[in-house]
Amino acid sequence: MNQKNYRNAGRHPKLDPTVYRCSVNFNAVEQSQLQAMHEKSGVESLSAFIKLQLFGKPFKVFYVDENSRIFIDRLSDFNAMYRTIGITYDRAVRELEGHNTSSRSSAMLRELVKVTGELVKVSHRIVELAEKFDAEWLQKYR
Structure with a gap:
């Protein structure tokens, strides 16, 4: 009877959490090229854009005239x-x-x-x- 009753409250844990991180250093020219490519792609976050580039997933570039x-x-x-x-x-x-x-x-x-x-x-x-x-x-x- 000494057991505590825990409630199942809060967020459900993710099935496949992203906990592994990598760090990359760029010089000024490389950073500006990366920013230009990111803006062209239209992907919202820079980390999602880098993942798409690393794992070869295609993305579309939309040109707005x-x-x-x-x-x-x-x-x-x-x-x-x-x-x-x-x-x-x-x-x-x-x-x-x-x-x-x-x-x-x-x-x-x-x-x-x-x-x-x-x-x-x-x-x-x-x-x-x-x-x-x-x-x-x-x-x-x-």
Whole structure:
């Protein structure tokens, strides 16, 4: 009866703990090369990057082109504008049909349809430019 009751509280022990450590010394040039390789790899910790290098596990390097990022951001902005225009278009049609005579509302709807056609042409042109951009620039990084 002298046994103590221990609770199973706290963290569960790891099955394969990493307890063995190695130390490596670099000069300034080697350290800058290591940092550059680490930044290119995109791996979060330097120790994980060194493990990947030592044991030959492959990693991917992602290149972020600033021009393509800006282009994609602007395309996203256009998409947001189109959604806003679509919502406004629905509201405008409801208002035209509700508060005007049928002849006046049909004339205004014709104008609205004409402007919408121009918007569709612009959107097709944007898609063409995006495909052209993809063919010329983004294929270089793949």
